[in-house]
Amino acid sequence: MAQPKITRVTLATLPTPLESGGKLQSGANLWVKRDDLTGLGVGGNKARKLEFLCGEALDNDAICLVTVGAAQSNHCRMTAAAGARLNLATHLVLSGAKPKRLEGNQMLAAMFGAQLHHTGFEANDWKNLETARAELTKDLIRDGQRPHSIPIGGSTAVGAIGYAVAFDEIIAQCETQKFVADAIVFTTSSGGTHAGLIAGLVRARAKDPQKVLPKVIGIGVAKGFALSAESVAELANETLALLGETLRATPDDVIIDPSYMGSDYAVPTQAATEATTWAAHRGAWVLDPVYSAKGFSGLLGHDAQGEFATDSNIIFIHTGGLPSLFVTH
Numbered sequence: 001m002a003q004p005k006i007t008r009v010t011l012a013t014l015p016t017p018l019e020s021g022g023k024l025q026s027g028a029n030l031w032v033k034r035d036d037l038t039g040l041g042v043g044g045n046k047a048r049k050l051e052f053l054c055g056e057a058l059d060n061d062a063i064c065l066v067t068v069g070a071a072q073s074n075h076c077r078m079t080a081a082a083g084a085r086l087n088l089a090t091h092l093v094l095s096g097a098k099p100k101r102l103e104g105n106q107m108l109a110a111m112f113g114a115q116l117h118h119t120g121f122e123a124n125d126w127k128n129l130e131t132a133r134a135e136l137t138k139d140l141i142r143d144g145q146r147p148h149s150i151p152i153g154g155s156t157a158v159g160a161i162g163y164a165v166a167f168d169e170i171i172a173q174c175e176t177q178k179f180v181a182d183a184i185v186f187t188t189s190s191g192g193t194h195a196g197l198i199a200g201l202v203r204a205r206a207k208d209p210q211k212v213l214p215k216v217i218g219i220g221v222a223k224g225f226a227l228s229a230e231s232v233a234e235l236a237n238e239t240l241a242l243l244g245e246t247l248r249a250t251p252d253d254v255i256i257d258p259s260y261m262g263s264d265y266a267v268p269t270q271a272a273t274e275a276t277t278w279a280a281h282r283g284a285w286v287l288d289p290v291y292s293a294k295g296f297s298g299l300l301g302h303d304a305q306g307e308f309a310t311d312s313n314i315i316f317i318h319t320g321g322l323p324s325l326f327v328t329h
């Protein structure tokens, strides 16, 4: 079978820095992979996915982008930024009612020229939000607008290629910086980042079975959506297939720890608040309450439980999320 066409557009500033973060409590070394600094529209992990998702949009001759997310979706804000860069009109289907004043990600998305569609649905009502996206996409097709419609979080196999490539980028940086990574920890929600990293891991493992490769640990922050090892492995396998690989991941490759989520998506936790302070005081890393702070609280929690050996090297992928810090309601 011929390898499917993969088109990448340049949207992110890569490689992002891999910074030393000093010692964790256990004596393990912390490293911070600064994917909050991908550059596109204030940065974050979605830039890597959007390079491939927008490549697909251009291949399909799309003239507009449609996507969906929570009211303060970073993915929606970054899709709006990509739309601005590529001169594609952007429609965002959002949870929640129209606020009196746009804040955070919504303020930025509107600034980038996107059209915001406030649905009034709850942020965890993925089903109705996805239906609204499908309906809007249909309307745009009917109007001859040639939309490229992207599911929640940009977590398709095409989007996940961004993180298969990021895995290689991280390993290459470790070699340059002369250390071997023992674990990569990051926040997982819609699963595309995770699936991409797993695809990268599986590919690297096959290339050199002797090589020590990091454990990939996702800290889950959203209920009911892609929170299963099976679905992430499946998405990783679709990603591997797009990359022309016959290799396959299994659910055993996928570690998702949902125990740092608290009661639900976007509901604050004490551990995340403490992790935010720790990161801000240690390295002026700015974590957001919805994603990166919970992910980092997971890293600190695993460390406190003795999971990481003294002098081992633990990488935290800082996935971004800055704008939601400035939301007042």
Ligand SMILES: *Cc1c(COP(=O)(O)O)cnc(C)c1O
Residues within 6 Å of the ligand: 044, 045, 046, 074, 075, 153, 155, 187, 188, 189, 190, 191, 192, 193, 194, 288, 291, 292, 319, 320, 321
């Ligand atoms: C979207 C997002 C994540 C989760 O990435 P997924 O690929 O959806 O799992 C993590 N952190 C931030 C800041 C995000 O915006």
